[in-house]
Amino acid sequence: MNTNHYEVIVIGGGPAGLTAGIYLSRARVKTLILNEGTIGGQMVLTHEIANYPGVESVSGYQLSNIMKRQALSFGCEIRSNISIKEFDLSNEVKSFVISDGTTYTGDAVIIATGGRSRTLGVPGEDLLKGRGISYCATCDGDFFTDKEIVVVGGGNSALEEAVSLTKYASKVTIIHQFDHFQAFEHAIAEAKSNPKINIIMESTITAFYGEERVESVDIKNLKTNESLNFKTDGAFIFIGYVPNTEFLKDRVNLNQWGEIVVGPDMSTGTEGVFAGGDSITKRYRQVTTAVGDGTIAALSASAFINDLKKRRELNGN
Protein backbone atom coordinates (compact mmCIF):
# COMPACT_ATOMS: atom_id res chain seq x y z
CA MET A 1 0.00 0.00 0.00
CA ASN A 2 1.40 3.40 -0.97
CA THR A 3 1.46 6.22 1.56
CA ASN A 4 1.80 9.81 0.48
CA HIS A 5 1.90 12.62 2.99
CA TYR A 6 0.66 16.17 2.35
CA GLU A 7 0.40 19.15 4.63
CA VAL A 8 -3.17 19.75 3.49
CA ILE A 9 -5.58 17.44 1.71
CA VAL A 10 -8.54 19.14 0.06
CA ILE A 11 -11.58 16.97 -0.56
CA GLY A 12 -13.45 18.35 -3.56
CA GLY A 13 -12.42 20.15 -6.73
CA GLY A 14 -15.11 22.78 -7.17
CA PRO A 15 -14.44 26.51 -6.81
CA ALA A 16 -13.92 26.28 -3.02
CA GLY A 17 -11.51 23.35 -3.27
CA LEU A 18 -9.59 24.77 -6.23
CA THR A 19 -9.26 28.16 -4.54
CA ALA A 20 -7.91 26.47 -1.42
CA GLY A 21 -5.49 24.57 -3.66
CA ILE A 22 -4.33 27.80 -5.32
CA TYR A 23 -3.80 29.67 -2.04
CA LEU A 24 -2.07 26.81 -0.24
CA SER A 25 0.22 25.80 -3.09
CA ARG A 26 1.21 29.39 -3.73
CA ALA A 27 2.13 29.59 -0.04
CA ARG A 28 4.34 26.52 -0.60
CA VAL A 29 2.07 24.30 1.45
CA LYS A 30 2.21 20.77 0.03
CA THR A 31 -1.37 20.23 -1.07
CA LEU A 32 -3.39 17.47 -2.69
CA ILE A 33 -6.92 17.82 -4.02
CA LEU A 34 -8.95 14.59 -4.05
CA ASN A 35 -12.00 14.97 -6.24
CA GLU A 36 -14.69 12.36 -6.75
CA GLY A 37 -16.16 13.87 -9.90
CA THR A 38 -14.92 16.11 -12.67
CA ILE A 39 -12.91 19.16 -11.68
CA GLY A 40 -15.09 22.25 -11.29
CA GLY A 41 -17.96 20.68 -9.40
CA GLN A 42 -21.31 22.30 -10.02
CA MET A 43 -19.55 25.31 -11.55
CA VAL A 44 -19.23 23.32 -14.80
CA LEU A 45 -23.01 23.09 -14.88
CA THR A 46 -23.25 26.79 -15.61
CA HIS A 47 -23.24 27.75 -19.27
CA GLU A 48 -22.37 31.37 -18.66
CA ILE A 49 -21.05 33.11 -15.58
CA ALA A 50 -21.50 36.84 -16.10
CA ASN A 51 -21.24 38.08 -12.51
CA TYR A 52 -17.81 36.81 -11.50
CA PRO A 53 -15.94 40.03 -10.72
CA GLY A 54 -13.16 40.81 -13.14
CA VAL A 55 -14.43 38.40 -15.77
CA GLU A 56 -17.12 39.74 -18.06
CA SER A 57 -18.35 36.41 -19.32
CA VAL A 58 -17.02 32.90 -19.03
CA SER A 59 -18.47 29.40 -19.09
CA GLY A 60 -18.30 27.38 -15.91
CA TYR A 61 -16.19 24.83 -17.78
CA GLN A 62 -13.65 27.45 -18.81
CA LEU A 63 -13.47 28.99 -15.34
CA SER A 64 -12.95 25.53 -13.84
CA ASN A 65 -10.08 24.84 -16.21
CA ILE A 66 -8.47 28.21 -15.47
CA MET A 67 -8.67 27.57 -11.72
CA LYS A 68 -7.29 24.07 -12.20
CA ARG A 69 -4.37 25.37 -14.28
CA GLN A 70 -3.67 28.03 -11.65
CA ALA A 71 -3.61 25.43 -8.88
CA LEU A 72 -1.36 23.08 -10.87
CA SER A 73 0.98 25.92 -11.82
CA PHE A 74 1.69 26.55 -8.12
CA GLY A 75 2.45 22.88 -7.52
CA CYS A 76 -0.89 21.67 -6.22
CA GLU A 77 -1.52 18.01 -7.00
CA ILE A 78 -4.95 16.88 -8.14
CA ARG A 79 -6.48 13.42 -8.34
CA SER A 80 -9.94 13.50 -9.84
CA ASN A 81 -12.61 10.92 -10.66
CA ILE A 82 -11.57 8.86 -7.66
CA SER A 83 -13.68 7.61 -4.80
CA ILE A 84 -12.74 7.62 -1.14
CA LYS A 85 -13.08 4.17 0.36
CA GLU A 86 -11.91 4.81 3.93
CA PHE A 87 -10.82 7.82 5.92
CA ASP A 88 -9.91 8.86 9.44
CA LEU A 89 -10.11 12.43 10.71
CA SER A 90 -9.79 11.64 14.40
CA ASN A 91 -5.99 11.52 14.67
CA GLU A 92 -3.43 14.29 14.37
CA VAL A 93 -2.48 12.86 10.99
CA LYS A 94 -5.61 12.38 8.85
CA SER A 95 -5.76 9.57 6.33
CA PHE A 96 -7.68 8.71 3.17
CA VAL A 97 -7.72 5.48 1.19
CA ILE A 98 -8.98 5.90 -2.36
CA SER A 99 -10.45 3.47 -4.86
CA ASP A 100 -7.13 2.24 -6.28
CA GLY A 101 -5.86 1.41 -2.79
CA THR A 102 -3.54 4.39 -2.44
CA THR A 103 -3.39 5.93 1.03
CA TYR A 104 -2.88 9.66 1.45
CA THR A 105 -2.21 11.33 4.78
CA GLY A 106 -2.44 14.98 5.73
CA ASP A 107 -1.87 17.28 8.69
CA ALA A 108 -4.97 19.28 7.85
CA VAL A 109 -8.03 18.67 5.73
CA ILE A 110 -10.37 21.02 3.90
CA ILE A 111 -13.74 19.56 2.99
CA ALA A 112 -15.24 21.19 -0.09
CA THR A 113 -17.45 18.43 -1.42
CA GLY A 114 -20.22 20.70 -2.68
CA GLY A 115 -23.72 19.50 -3.45
CA ARG A 116 -25.73 17.74 -6.09
CA SER A 117 -29.20 18.01 -7.58
CA ARG A 118 -31.86 16.56 -5.35
CA THR A 119 -33.84 13.73 -6.93
CA LEU A 120 -37.41 12.73 -6.13
CA GLY A 121 -36.37 9.17 -5.28
CA VAL A 122 -39.60 7.65 -6.56
CA PRO A 123 -40.19 4.49 -8.65
CA GLY A 124 -39.21 4.82 -12.28
CA GLU A 125 -36.91 7.82 -11.79
CA ASP A 126 -33.58 5.99 -12.14
CA LEU A 127 -34.86 3.83 -14.99
CA LEU A 128 -36.16 6.72 -17.08
CA LYS A 129 -33.33 9.20 -16.46
CA GLY A 130 -32.24 10.32 -19.91
CA ARG A 131 -35.42 8.79 -21.33
CA GLY A 132 -37.70 11.70 -20.53
CA ILE A 133 -36.50 12.61 -17.05
CA SER A 134 -33.96 15.41 -17.02
CA TYR A 135 -32.31 17.74 -14.54
CA CYS A 136 -30.99 20.17 -17.18
CA ALA A 137 -33.30 22.24 -19.38
CA THR A 138 -30.55 23.74 -21.51
CA CYS A 139 -29.13 20.26 -22.21
CA ASP A 140 -32.25 18.35 -23.09
CA GLY A 141 -34.96 20.94 -23.78
CA ASP A 142 -34.90 20.47 -27.54
CA PHE A 143 -35.81 16.78 -27.24
CA PHE A 144 -39.22 17.98 -26.08
CA THR A 145 -40.15 20.18 -29.02
CA ASP A 146 -43.95 20.22 -29.38
CA LYS A 147 -44.30 17.82 -26.47
CA GLU A 148 -46.11 18.14 -23.15
CA ILE A 149 -43.89 18.06 -20.09
CA VAL A 150 -43.97 18.59 -16.35
CA VAL A 151 -41.55 20.63 -14.27
CA VAL A 152 -41.20 19.74 -10.60
CA GLY A 153 -40.25 22.44 -8.12
CA GLY A 154 -41.16 25.91 -6.93
CA GLY A 155 -37.91 27.81 -6.60
CA ASN A 156 -36.20 30.17 -9.00
CA SER A 157 -34.60 27.38 -11.03
CA ALA A 158 -37.88 25.54 -11.51
CA LEU A 159 -39.86 28.58 -12.58
CA GLU A 160 -37.17 30.10 -14.79
CA GLU A 161 -36.49 26.78 -16.48
CA ALA A 162 -40.21 26.16 -16.92
CA VAL A 163 -40.47 29.45 -18.81
CA SER A 164 -37.38 28.63 -20.88
CA LEU A 165 -38.80 25.19 -21.73
CA THR A 166 -41.87 26.81 -23.30
CA LYS A 167 -39.54 27.64 -26.24
CA TYR A 168 -39.72 23.94 -27.06
CA ALA A 169 -42.65 22.28 -25.32
CA SER A 170 -46.27 22.80 -26.32
CA LYS A 171 -47.41 22.67 -22.70
CA VAL A 172 -45.54 22.84 -19.39
CA THR A 173 -47.18 21.80 -16.13
CA ILE A 174 -45.43 22.95 -12.97
CA ILE A 175 -45.94 20.65 -10.00
CA HIS A 176 -45.06 22.06 -6.60
CA GLN A 177 -45.45 20.57 -3.15
CA PHE A 178 -46.37 23.75 -1.26
CA ASP A 179 -49.26 26.22 -1.58
CA HIS A 180 -46.83 29.00 -2.54
CA PHE A 181 -43.67 29.33 -4.61
CA GLN A 182 -40.26 30.11 -3.08
CA ALA A 183 -39.06 31.87 -6.24
CA PHE A 184 -38.64 35.61 -6.65
CA GLU A 185 -41.81 37.54 -7.50
CA HIS A 186 -40.70 38.36 -11.03
CA ALA A 187 -40.06 34.68 -11.78
CA ILE A 188 -43.47 33.72 -10.39
CA ALA A 189 -45.19 36.46 -12.40
CA GLU A 190 -43.43 35.42 -15.60
CA ALA A 191 -44.39 31.77 -15.15
CA LYS A 192 -47.98 32.54 -14.24
CA SER A 193 -48.46 34.84 -17.22
CA ASN A 194 -47.09 32.34 -19.73
CA PRO A 195 -50.02 30.85 -21.69
CA LYS A 196 -48.20 27.52 -22.15
CA ILE A 197 -47.76 27.02 -18.41
CA ASN A 198 -50.23 25.25 -16.17
CA ILE A 199 -49.67 24.99 -12.40
CA ILE A 200 -50.58 22.24 -9.94
CA MET A 201 -49.88 23.23 -6.32
CA GLU A 202 -49.63 21.16 -3.13
CA SER A 203 -48.82 18.07 -5.15
CA THR A 204 -45.90 15.81 -5.89
CA ILE A 205 -44.93 13.06 -8.34
CA THR A 206 -44.96 9.62 -6.73
CA ALA A 207 -44.06 7.45 -9.75
CA PHE A 208 -42.87 7.61 -13.36
CA TYR A 209 -44.15 5.19 -16.01
CA GLY A 210 -42.99 4.33 -19.52
CA GLU A 211 -41.35 1.64 -21.60
CA GLU A 212 -38.79 3.31 -23.86
CA ARG A 213 -39.44 6.76 -22.45
CA VAL A 214 -41.65 8.60 -19.97
CA GLU A 215 -45.32 8.20 -20.80
CA SER A 216 -47.06 9.25 -17.60
CA VAL A 217 -46.58 10.15 -13.95
CA ASP A 218 -48.63 9.67 -10.81
CA ILE A 219 -49.41 12.99 -9.15
CA LYS A 220 -50.49 12.94 -5.53
CA ASN A 221 -52.36 15.87 -4.02
CA LEU A 222 -50.69 16.34 -0.65
CA LYS A 223 -53.76 18.00 0.84
CA THR A 224 -56.38 15.42 -0.15
CA ASN A 225 -54.03 12.42 -0.65
CA GLU A 226 -55.80 11.75 -3.95
CA SER A 227 -53.65 10.49 -6.84
CA LEU A 228 -54.11 10.78 -10.55
CA ASN A 229 -52.22 9.35 -13.48
CA PHE A 230 -51.09 12.22 -15.71
CA LYS A 231 -50.00 11.68 -19.33
CA THR A 232 -46.76 13.47 -20.10
CA ASP A 233 -43.81 13.18 -22.47
CA GLY A 234 -41.17 14.18 -19.97
CA ALA A 235 -40.27 15.62 -16.60
CA PHE A 236 -37.70 18.19 -15.56
CA ILE A 237 -36.82 18.14 -11.88
CA PHE A 238 -35.53 21.23 -10.08
CA ILE A 239 -36.03 20.63 -6.38
CA GLY A 240 -32.85 22.03 -4.97
CA TYR A 241 -29.57 20.60 -3.90
CA VAL A 242 -28.29 18.32 -1.18
CA PRO A 243 -24.81 18.62 0.30
CA ASN A 244 -22.38 15.79 -0.44
CA THR A 245 -21.72 15.08 3.21
CA GLU A 246 -23.33 11.70 3.94
CA PHE A 247 -19.90 10.12 4.33
CA LEU A 248 -19.05 12.63 7.09
CA LYS A 249 -21.89 11.64 9.42
CA ASP A 250 -20.57 11.15 12.98
CA ARG A 251 -17.11 12.36 11.89
CA VAL A 252 -17.82 16.09 11.49
CA ASN A 253 -20.55 18.24 13.00
CA LEU A 254 -23.48 18.40 10.54
CA ASN A 255 -26.79 20.23 10.95
CA GLN A 256 -30.23 18.71 10.32
CA TRP A 257 -29.88 19.29 6.57
CA GLY A 258 -26.52 17.56 6.40
CA GLU A 259 -24.59 20.82 6.02
CA ILE A 260 -21.21 21.10 7.75
CA VAL A 261 -21.31 23.50 10.69
CA VAL A 262 -18.34 25.87 10.49
CA GLY A 263 -16.98 28.83 12.40
CA PRO A 264 -15.98 32.18 10.86
CA ASP A 265 -12.53 30.71 10.10
CA MET A 266 -14.17 27.70 8.37
CA SER A 267 -13.07 25.37 11.17
CA THR A 268 -15.42 22.45 11.75
CA GLY A 269 -14.83 21.66 15.41
CA THR A 270 -12.79 18.59 14.46
CA GLU A 271 -9.19 19.63 14.98
CA GLY A 272 -7.35 20.27 11.73
CA VAL A 273 -10.49 19.91 9.64
CA PHE A 274 -11.86 22.92 7.78
CA ALA A 275 -14.67 23.22 5.24
CA GLY A 276 -16.04 25.57 2.60
CA GLY A 277 -18.32 25.88 -0.41
CA ASP A 278 -21.80 24.50 -0.94
CA SER A 279 -21.44 21.74 1.66
CA ILE A 280 -21.37 24.14 4.64
CA THR A 281 -24.10 26.01 6.49
CA LYS A 282 -24.75 29.24 4.64
CA ARG A 283 -27.49 31.10 2.90
CA TYR A 284 -26.04 32.07 -0.46
CA ARG A 285 -24.43 29.46 -2.68
CA GLN A 286 -22.52 31.16 -5.47
CA VAL A 287 -19.17 30.61 -7.17
CA THR A 288 -18.00 33.84 -5.56
CA THR A 289 -19.00 32.78 -2.04
CA ALA A 290 -17.37 29.37 -2.57
CA VAL A 291 -14.17 31.11 -3.64
CA GLY A 292 -14.34 33.23 -0.47
CA ASP A 293 -14.87 30.14 1.68
CA GLY A 294 -11.96 28.38 -0.01
CA THR A 295 -9.70 31.35 0.65
CA ILE A 296 -10.60 31.52 4.34
CA ALA A 297 -10.30 27.74 4.77
CA ALA A 298 -6.87 27.78 3.09
CA LEU A 299 -5.56 30.61 5.26
CA SER A 300 -6.93 28.96 8.40
CA ALA A 301 -5.46 25.59 7.43
CA SER A 302 -2.14 27.27 6.71
CA ALA A 303 -2.14 28.92 10.15
CA PHE A 304 -3.05 25.59 11.72
CA ILE A 305 -0.14 23.88 9.95
CA ASN A 306 2.28 26.52 11.21
CA ASP A 307 1.05 26.07 14.79
CA LEU A 308 1.29 22.32 14.40
CA LYS A 309 4.89 22.58 13.21
CA LYS A 310 5.79 24.72 16.22
CA ARG A 311 4.08 22.28 18.57
CA ARG A 312 5.95 19.38 17.02
CA GLU A 313 9.26 21.24 17.29
CA LEU A 314 8.60 21.94 20.97
CA ASN A 315 7.81 18.27 21.47
CA GLY A 316 10.95 17.29 19.59
CA ASN A 317 9.01 15.51 16.82
Add this chain to the structure above:
Amino acid sequence: MLYTNLKHIESAAQYNKILSENENVMVICGRMGPMCIPVYGIAEELEGEYKHVQFFDMEFDNPESYVIRNLPEVRGFMGIPFTIYYKNGVIVKATSSIQSRDMITTILDKEFGAPNKN
Protein backbone atom coordinates in the same frame (compact mmCIF):
# COMPACT_ATOMS: atom_id res chain seq x y z
CA MET B 1 -17.11 22.71 -31.27
CA LEU B 2 -16.25 20.37 -28.42
CA TYR B 3 -13.23 21.71 -26.58
CA THR B 4 -12.30 18.47 -24.85
CA ASN B 5 -9.00 16.62 -24.87
CA LEU B 6 -10.59 13.61 -26.53
CA LYS B 7 -10.16 12.72 -30.19
CA HIS B 8 -13.01 14.25 -32.17
CA ILE B 9 -15.12 12.59 -34.86
CA GLU B 10 -16.18 15.21 -37.36
CA SER B 11 -17.75 13.27 -40.21
CA ALA B 12 -19.74 10.14 -40.95
CA ALA B 13 -16.88 8.88 -43.10
CA GLN B 14 -14.41 9.29 -40.25
CA TYR B 15 -16.86 7.55 -37.92
CA ASN B 16 -17.15 4.55 -40.26
CA LYS B 17 -13.39 4.39 -40.71
CA ILE B 18 -12.80 4.39 -36.94
CA LEU B 19 -15.31 1.62 -36.39
CA SER B 20 -13.83 -0.51 -39.15
CA GLU B 21 -10.27 -0.11 -37.88
CA ASN B 22 -10.68 -0.48 -34.12
CA GLU B 23 -11.84 -3.35 -31.96
CA ASN B 24 -13.05 -1.44 -28.88
CA VAL B 25 -14.50 2.02 -29.30
CA MET B 26 -16.43 4.41 -27.07
CA VAL B 27 -18.06 7.48 -28.64
CA ILE B 28 -19.62 10.25 -26.58
CA CYS B 29 -22.02 12.36 -28.63
CA GLY B 30 -22.94 15.54 -26.81
CA ARG B 31 -22.51 19.27 -26.30
CA MET B 32 -20.41 21.35 -23.95
CA GLY B 33 -23.16 21.09 -21.35
CA PRO B 34 -23.45 20.08 -17.73
CA MET B 35 -24.57 16.52 -18.37
CA CYS B 36 -21.88 15.93 -21.01
CA ILE B 37 -18.76 17.57 -19.56
CA PRO B 38 -18.42 15.12 -16.66
CA VAL B 39 -18.59 12.19 -19.11
CA TYR B 40 -15.86 13.70 -21.32
CA GLY B 41 -13.77 14.28 -18.20
CA ILE B 42 -14.10 10.67 -17.10
CA ALA B 43 -13.25 9.42 -20.60
CA GLU B 44 -10.17 11.66 -20.71
CA GLU B 45 -8.97 10.12 -17.47
CA LEU B 46 -9.75 6.57 -18.57
CA GLU B 47 -7.87 6.91 -21.86
CA GLY B 48 -4.54 6.34 -20.12
CA GLU B 49 -5.88 3.40 -18.18
CA TYR B 50 -7.87 1.55 -20.86
CA LYS B 51 -5.26 1.48 -23.56
CA HIS B 52 -7.17 -1.24 -25.43
CA VAL B 53 -10.15 1.11 -25.94
CA GLN B 54 -10.33 4.08 -28.32
CA PHE B 55 -12.22 7.05 -26.87
CA PHE B 56 -13.85 9.67 -29.10
CA ASP B 57 -16.38 12.45 -28.87
CA MET B 58 -18.69 13.87 -31.54
CA GLU B 59 -20.62 17.10 -31.45
CA PHE B 60 -24.34 16.45 -31.14
CA ASP B 61 -25.22 19.48 -33.27
CA ASN B 62 -22.89 18.48 -36.08
CA PRO B 63 -25.23 17.34 -38.90
CA GLU B 64 -22.89 14.40 -39.47
CA SER B 65 -23.79 13.06 -36.03
CA TYR B 66 -26.89 11.57 -37.64
CA VAL B 67 -24.80 8.40 -37.64
CA ILE B 68 -25.35 8.28 -33.90
CA ARG B 69 -28.63 10.15 -33.50
CA ASN B 70 -30.37 7.77 -35.93
CA LEU B 71 -29.15 4.54 -34.39
CA PRO B 72 -31.98 2.23 -33.33
CA GLU B 73 -30.19 1.74 -30.01
CA VAL B 74 -30.78 5.40 -29.07
CA ARG B 75 -34.49 5.36 -29.81
CA GLY B 76 -36.14 6.68 -26.65
CA PHE B 77 -33.03 8.60 -25.57
CA MET B 78 -34.00 12.12 -24.50
CA GLY B 79 -30.89 13.19 -22.65
CA ILE B 80 -27.38 13.94 -23.83
CA PRO B 81 -24.74 12.73 -24.08
CA PHE B 82 -25.50 9.59 -26.07
CA THR B 83 -22.60 7.29 -25.26
CA ILE B 84 -22.11 4.31 -27.54
CA TYR B 85 -19.78 1.35 -27.04
CA TYR B 86 -18.69 -0.68 -30.11
CA LYS B 87 -17.00 -4.07 -30.32
CA ASN B 88 -15.66 -4.76 -33.81
CA GLY B 89 -18.05 -2.15 -35.18
CA VAL B 90 -21.10 -3.63 -33.47
CA ILE B 91 -22.91 -1.73 -30.74
CA VAL B 92 -22.70 -3.59 -27.45
CA LYS B 93 -24.07 -0.87 -25.16
CA ALA B 94 -25.60 2.61 -25.36
CA THR B 95 -26.39 5.01 -22.52
CA SER B 96 -28.23 8.31 -22.26
CA SER B 97 -27.41 11.35 -20.10
CA ILE B 98 -24.77 11.74 -17.42
CA GLN B 99 -22.96 8.64 -16.13
CA SER B 100 -20.61 8.16 -13.21
CA ARG B 101 -17.09 6.79 -13.48
CA ASP B 102 -18.24 3.56 -11.84
CA MET B 103 -21.08 3.16 -14.35
CA ILE B 104 -18.68 3.70 -17.27
CA THR B 105 -15.93 1.41 -16.00
CA THR B 106 -18.49 -1.31 -15.29
CA ILE B 107 -19.49 -1.22 -18.98
CA LEU B 108 -15.89 -1.02 -20.21
CA ASP B 109 -14.83 -3.94 -18.03
CA LYS B 110 -17.78 -6.07 -19.07
CA GLU B 111 -17.68 -5.36 -22.79
CA PHE B 112 -13.98 -4.80 -23.46
CA GLY B 113 -12.23 -6.30 -20.43
CA ALA B 114 -10.58 -4.64 -17.46
CA PRO B 115 -7.29 -2.85 -18.11
CA ASN B 116 -4.10 -4.78 -17.62
CA LYS B 117 -2.54 -3.37 -14.43
CA ASN B 118 0.91 -4.83 -15.17
